[in-house]
Amino acid sequence: MAGKTYDVIIIGAGAAGLTAAIYTMRKQLRTVVVSPETGGATALSNWVENYPGAKAMPGLELMEQFKAQVTALGTPLVATKVKGITPGVTFRVALENGETISGRALIITAGKVPRRLNVPGEDKFFGRGVSTCATCDGPLFKGKPIAIVGGGNAAVEAALELAEIAKPVYLIHRRDTFRADEITVAKLKTSAVQLVLGSEVTAVHGDRFLNGLTVRDQAGTIRELSVNGLFLEIGSDTDPVLVAPFAKNDANEILVDARQRTNIPGAFAAGDVTDVAYKQTVISAGDGAQAALEAHRFLTVPGYHWPKQ
């Protein structure tokens, strides 16, 4: 089915995508933003204190201001997921709502999603004890046994926070040392958190709801932990469907040059989906603007040269 054709299709509606839309709309480019939700990772942040020019506020509130600016420009927002991207002279983007749209340029700003363990039972008990949002679901486990998986700041901070609510709290980590800041790790020693180090979760089980985990240590010893909650704090990944056509680094992030160009002419990327060193709202916004301005040059400057990567 032949769908609508745009100058620019922006996939993702966090800080990078919404900023890109402001810039492409102001350049009079026919723009569409495709994203199942708006606000990206910033919207899920409880408190943002480092976005210059704005007072400290909940991430969602900041992103609502971004969105208001985008909608005031008349930008169409399509609330659906992308099923596939086919590069060509024009990019064809298949949407989950059944439509296929075309764009002369593409800006990928779809960020990342929380990483999963990929062990048996995880999908079955997701939302029935297994969670990727400790701040959301932790308080629902008052006085109950739970486990957190991970070794970074997010995991250790979640364990410390949940130790005030749930009991007992296990922190399961593949290695024997933590990547988290020393000051945070030091707090673990005086907390009620029980450390399960050098160990991996190999299966999760229950009946209607989660009631246990199988954990294997480096020596191969298997043990069972009785828990009602399992919180995954093991990082995040890009969406494989969206990054598939592009050159990527080892972390599956899209490689971009200093002007947000990918290896495919006409396709740009910005924000957490790229190999940018720092995943920050202000950087995503800046890179989104840069992607939009460069997309405008790509579409309007005769003989625009796409550098080989």
Add this chain to the structure above:
Amino acid sequence: MALREIGDQNFETEVLKAPGVVLVDFWAPWCAPCRVQHPILEELAGEMKNVTFASINVDEHPTVGGRYQIMSIPTLIAFKGGAPVAQFIGLQSKEALRAKLGGL
């Protein structure tokens, strides 16, 4: 119609004994994705006339949350004739919800 905030005290009349499909959003103030879900439901409530939209704060109203064993929020449960007919866990997009609710 708008998204209505309900509680333990009126869950029976507003949801279980209400006509048609009622979508209930189980949320809590500390949950960031719940706050992203909220405006999506408000928009849908304005557009889908044949579904009633309600939200319940599980922190202030633990009885209903406990009855339906809510262990992850946001959780959305669609009720019809007093019984749950569909359950959606985690943040749901507007288009996905519209499609799922349309089939009930």
